Amino acid sequence: MTTLAQRLAAVQGRVQRACDQAGRDPNTVQLIAVSKTRPAEELLEAAAAGQLHFGENYAQELRDKGAALDGQLPPGAVWHFIGHLQSNKVKYVVPRATLVHTVDSARLAAELGRRAAPGVPQGVLVQVNVGDETSKSGVNVAEALEVCAAVMAVPNVALRGLMTIPPAVERPEQAAQYFDALASLAAEGRARGLPLTELSMGMSHDFEEAIRRGATLVRVGTAIFGERVKPV
Ligand SMILES: *Cc1c(COP(=O)(O)O)cnc(C)c1O
Numbered sequence: 001m002t003t004l005a006q007r008l009a010a011v012q013g014r015v016q017r018a019c020d021q022a023g024r025d026p027n028t029v030q031l032i033a034v035s036k037t038r039p040a041e042e043l044l045e046a047a048a049a050g051q052l053h054f055g056e057n058y059a060q061e062l063r064d065k066g067a068a069l070d071g072q073l074p075p076g077a078v079w080h081f082i083g084h085l086q087s088n089k090v091k092y093v094v095p096r097a098t099l100v101h102t103v104d105s106a107r108l109a110a111e112l113g114r115r116a117a118p119g120v121p122q123g124v125l126v127q128v129n130v131g132d133e134t135s136k137s138g139v140n141v142a143e144a145l146e147v148c149a150a151v152m153a154v155p156n157v158a159l160r161g162l163m164t165i166p167p168a169v170e171r172p173e174q175a176a177q178y179f180d181a182l183a184s185l186a187a188e189g190r191a192r193g194l195p196l197t198e199l200s201m202g203m204s205h206d207f208e209e210a211i212r213r214g215a216t217l218v219r220v221g222t223a224i225f226g227e228r229v230k231p232v
Contacts, residue, residue: 005049011223018211034221035226040068057083059092068097084137087111098125101163101200104149113156121158130178131167148194161198172206179213
């Protein structure tokens with residue numbers, strides 16, 4: 001049996017090595033521990049081992065876990081919201097989540113901006129469905145930059161980049177084309193003046209590939225916390 005601290009250290013080591021191989025500064029890649037379905041005590045354990053960024057998928061779970069851990073996580077702890085978000089649940093996510101990775105419309109961005117405290121813009125990423133899968137949320141590649149421009153114009157929202165969940169593939173190398181697609185889309189957006197500096201891509205089975213392709217935020221659950229009991 002490995003401990004959470006050991007698994008976390010192993011993932012951190014893999015992030016470091018992927019950065020070395022890609023000639024990237026490890027400070028440009030943020031590891032997000034995806035803690036959905038995991039009890040609050042495990043987040044404290046991860047925090048004690050130095051992990052400060054946490055990702056949650058369910059609005060109410062973020063609300064409840066955030067409240068339970070209020071004042072217990074070390075200063076500098078950061079919440080990310082990475083699940084599908086409905087407008088009526090925005091109130092559970094703001095202001096807890098520093099970054100909402102899953103914005104797919106200017107309308108949702110507007111609701112986030114309305115809920116955020118005045119002068120404290122809500123950080124957001126636009127989720128892109130790079131594989132054009134009907135089962136996945138996110139905007140299609142063809143309309144992504146248009147949506148980004150609309151989100152950028154929303155008051156009290158700060159657009160920071162793009163996020164994707166690529167189609168399920170057998171080997172991580174097969175995800176490379178999707179990571180590349182997100183990276184080139186962001187580059188095209190930046191050339192048009194959109195502030196797309198963050199690339200949220202890569203999960204337990206493919207985060208090293210994502211780092212090689214330019215990820216700045218990797219979302220890792222299973223490799224840190226172990227298999228989830230409730231499959232998500
Ligand atoms: C669950 C989840 C992850 C983490 O997945 P693992 O395979 O457990 O690392 C990352 N991103 C999103 C959007 C998720 O829902």
